[in-house]
Amino acid sequence: MATKRPPFWQREKYTPFLLLLPAILTLLFVVLLPLLFSLYTSFTGYRLIRPESLWQWVGLRNYQRIFADGDFWTAFGRTIIFLTIALNLEFLFGLGIALLINKITWGQRTLRTIMMFPMMFSPILVGYQFKFVFNDNIGILNNALQSLGLSDGAIPWLVDKYLANFSIIFAEVWMSTSVFAILLLAGLFAMPRDPLEAAKVDGCNPWQVFRHITLPFLMPFVFIAMTIRSLDVARAYDIVDVMTGGGPAGRTELLWTLIARTGYDNARMGQANAMAYVSILLSIAFTYYFFTKLLAARKYMGGAE
Amino acid sequence: MTKMTFKRLLAATALTGIAATAAIAEEVDYGKFDGYTLRVKLIGGAQYEPLYARIAEWEAMTGATVDVLSRKNHFELDREIKQDIAAGTLDWCVGSNHTSFAPQYGSIYIDLNGVIADATLAEFQTLALENSTVDGRLVQLPRHSDISNLYYIKSLFEDADNQAKFEAEFGYALTPPETWDQVKDQAIFFADAPTFYGTQFVGKDEAITGRFYELLVANGGALFDEDWNPTFNSEAGVEAVNFFKDLYEAQAVPAGSLNYLWDDTGLGFASGTVALNLDWAGWASFFNDPENSKIAGDIGLVRAPKGSAGIRTGWSGSHSFSITETCDNTDAAASFVTFLTSHESQMVEATAGLLPTRAAVWDDAKAQFTADGNDFLVEVFETYAVSMSEDAFTPPLITPWIEVSNEIWPQLQAAILGEKTAQEALDEAADAARIVMEDAGYL
Numbered sequence: 001m002a003t004k005r006p007p008f009w010q011r012e013k014y015t016p017f018l019l020l021l022p023a024i025l026t027l028l029f030v031v032l033l034p035l036l037f038s039l040y041t042s043f044t045g046y047r048l049i050r051p052e053s054l055w056q057w058v059g060l061r062n063y064q065r066i067f068a069d070g071d072f073w074t075a076f077g078r079t080i081i082f083l084t085i086a087l088n089l090e091f092l093f094g095l096g097i098a099l100l101i102n103k104i105t106w107g108q109r110t111l112r113t114i115m116m117f118p119m120m121f122s123p124i125l126v127g128y129q130f131k132f133v134f135n136d137n138i139g140i141l142n143n144a145l146q147s148l149g150l151s152d153g154a155i156p157w158l159v160d161k162y163l164a165n166f167s168i169i170f171a172e173v174w175m176s177t178s179v180f181a182i183l184l185l186a187g188l189f190a191m192p193r194d195p196l197e198a199a200k201v202d203g204c205n206p207w208q209v210f211r212h213i214t215l216p217f218l219m220p221f222v223f224i225a226m227t228i229r230s231l232d233v234a235r236a237y238d239i240v241d242v243m244t245g246g247g248p249a250g251r252t253e254l255l256w257t258l259i260a261r262t263g264y265d266n267a268r269m270g271q272a273n274a275m276a277y278v279s280i281l282l283s284i285a286f287t288y289y290f291f292t293k294l295l296a297a298r299k300y301m302g303g304a305e
Numbered sequence: 306m307t308k309m310t311f312k313r314l315l316a317a318t319a320l321t322g323i324a325a326t327a328a329i330a331e332e333v334d335y336g337k338f339d340g341y342t343l344r345v346k347l348i349g350g351a352q353y354e355p356l357y358a359r360i361a362e363w364e365a366m367t368g369a370t371v372d373v374l375s376r377k378n379h380f381e382l383d384r385e386i387k388q389d390i391a392a393g394t395l396d397w398c399v400g401s402n403h404t405s406f407a408p409q410y411g412s413i414y415i416d417l418n419g420v421i422a423d424a425t426l427a428e429f430q431t432l433a434l435e436n437s438t439v440d441g442r443l444v445q446l447p448r449h450s451d452i453s454n455l456y457y458i459k460s461l462f463e464d465a466d467n468q469a470k471f472e473a474e475f476g477y478a479l480t481p482p483e484t485w486d487q488v489k490d491q492a493i494f495f496a497d498a499p500t501f502y503g504t505q506f507v508g509k510d511e512a513i514t515g516r517f518y519e520l521l522v523a524n525g526g527a528l529f530d531e532d533w534n535p536t537f538n539s540e541a542g543v544e545a546v547n548f549f550k551d552l553y554e555a556q557a558v559p560a561g562s563l564n565y566l567w568d569d570t571g572l573g574f575a576s577g578t579v580a581l582n583l584d585w586a587g588w589a590s591f592f593n594d595p596e597n598s599k600i601a602g603d604i605g606l607v608r609a610p611k612g613s614a615g616i617r618t619g620w621s622g623s624h625s626f627s628i629t630e631t632c633d634n635t636d637a638a639a640s641f642v643t644f645l646t647s648h649e650s651q652m653v654e655a656t657a658g659l660l661p662t663r664a665a666v667w668d669d670a671k672a673q674f675t676a677d678g679n680d681f682l683v684e685v686f687e688t689y690a691v692s693m694s695e696d697a698f699t700p701p702l703i704t705p706w707i708e709v710s711n712e713i714w715p716q717l718q719a720a721i722l723g724e725k726t727a728q729e730a731l732d733e734a735a736d737a738a739r740i741v742m743e744d745a746g747y748l
Contacts, residue, residue, distance in 0.1 A: 048388065
């Protein structure tokens with residue numbers, strides 16, 4: 001006797017999809033729909049203050065403007081340089097701090113906690129703090145330099161082409177180096193002792209141990225930290241906005257200060273979204289690069305691929 | 306019904322007869338709105354808060370409750386309102402507004418003509434109401450006005466040594482400046498970077514666009530011609546940019562000026578390290594308060610100087626209140642904004658140095674300062690009264706004003722820093738402004 005087929009949602013091959021449905025729906029509504037919507041608006045002349053402009057289809061005009069816009073590409077290039085310098089400095093300082101803390105036997109937990117303090121501040125507050133530190137007239141840095149006789153002029157920290165970018169990178173590195181330090185410290189704690197002892201028995205000096213055992217073991221942790229931070233820095237906005245607002249004369253303009261001004265102050269949300277889509281390519285490229293490196297590092301360590 | 310008649314005889318009898326008569330003619334019925342909750346978005350900040358202490362009075366009088374949804378600075382409030390427009394969440398009734406921002410909001414705010422009593426509107430200065438009108442609609446009720454005049458450290462000008470040296474170097478007597486050329490000479494003369502500066506200017510955002518704009522006008526130029534073609538890359542424009550550039554290159558202004566906004570220049574002058582400072586009326590009390598300022602008691606004030614065309618700078622605007630089209634109780638909202646701009650409310654703000662928009666408050670506030678023996682604020686009000694009535698002009702009241710401004714100020718910075726010549730920078734800004742005006746349908 002032929003049994004009646006159950007309705008499709010009760011069939012076994014659909015069960016996984018059924019169970020995943022809540023997650024799929026959530027992703028659809030929370031991530032995919034807004035993404036599609038903003039992608040659509042990037043082909044319109046959508047202006048925040050004119051809701052009806054949402055239906056004004058302009059085709060590729062926003063993208064054509066961006067590709068011909070020197071200011072956008074300067075900001076794009078500056079964001080890449082900013083990201084490269086900030087990430088490398090954070091990595092070097094973070095590695096140094098992690099290695100030092102790993103060495104000490106007393107007060108390690110306290111130091112770890114103190115190290116996390118900068119991460120607890122809102123980026124806006126960090127921005128204000130460094131805006132004051134680097135103020136040319138009443139800032140403590142210039143006053144300290146003048147009192148110590150190291151400088152007899154007011155150094156324009158937030159105005160000079162190089163110093164302004166340096167100041168912002170300094171603030172960014174101050175705030176986020178601990179991300180690297182903490183992740184790398186976790187890596188050091190998880191490190192097996194056997195290879196280290198074997199290396200010592202074989203007569204390796206400390207540099208060789210570090211170069212050929214410790215560092216390769218830490219690399220997966222480094223690339224995870226790099227991925228997280230590259231996404232963070234690629235959308236850097238708060239600190240820059242507070243310290244310089246992208247100026248003067250666009251000298252510290254990064255992608256997101258430009259996009260925020262276009263989208264909100266100028267209310268050109270369509271064009272801002274087009275810019276955002278082009279800049280997402282940057283984040284995707286960096287993420288892809290770091291993940292490739294991560295896989296290579298894990299393979300080198302004999303870990304899972 | 307609660308009747309509040311403005312028989313401020315107690316205060317008014319001590320004042321001018323005209324003011325008292327005018328005030329009595331205005332009779333305001335604030336109404337009863339028991340159980341109603343009025344949702345509002347207000348501008349926040351130290352200067353603006355004292356007025357909000359009066360909100361409780363309005364609540365007690367009308368039985369309504371006020372729910373303040375946000376209290377932010379104008380730039381943040383502007384973003385929030387734009388998001389509300391985009392998301393269709395204009396579910397509030399009263400919002401703080403400003404003459405510079407109002408034109409971009411289109412028709413989200415109602416025309417207050419016919420909503421606010423004529424007798425009440427008659428109490429306001431005609432110019433303030435005109436500047437609050439966009440496309441023939443009174444979209445905002447002016448709360449207080451703003452214009453800048455020139456503050457200076459008195460003792461520097463009284464010093465005989467300074468006077469002799471200045472005259473020997475520049476060939477004319479050292480007196481408070483009448484023209485912007487004299488300001489430049491004097492600023493360069495007084496400057497001794499990095500410990501002392503001749504003057505200062507705000508260096509970014511709409512702030513520096515506004516300063517450039519008023520100097521452009523004072524030099525005989527204009528932002529646009531009558532068909533809305535950008536014309537600020539004219540000779541007058543180049544002259545205006547070079548004024549800032551020359552001061553910057555001579556180190557007569559702080560090196561970080563291009564990153565300064567109003568707080569930085571205000572605090573800088575109060576710190577006693579700047580000789581001349583063009584600033585808003587709202588700072589007057591702060592500058593003369595020994596707790597905040599090192600130059601209290603040593604401040605002089607003159608009307609904003611003249612540009613090369615003999616016109617005085619006078620970039621002006623008003624803070625205001627607007628009522629949304631979507632408001633579910635226009636009467637309550639009208640009552641609320643009328644109350645916050647009433648004679649008493651404006652007296653509260655005037656005491657802090659904010660410039661009233663009601664004609665009578667000018668005289669009454671001045672009389673009160675005289676009675677209190679506050680000669681400085683009397684001088685402030687006399688100087689600002691003249692500049693408000695004779696020198697004030699607003700930026701063009703057009704939708705894309707902020708957008709045009711965002712094209713101008715980065716170019717001004719580039720010229721001041723010497724990355725481009727003034728002419729190149731203004732030409733580029735004018736080209737970009739043209740595109741903005743084309744997109745907005747003006748060209």
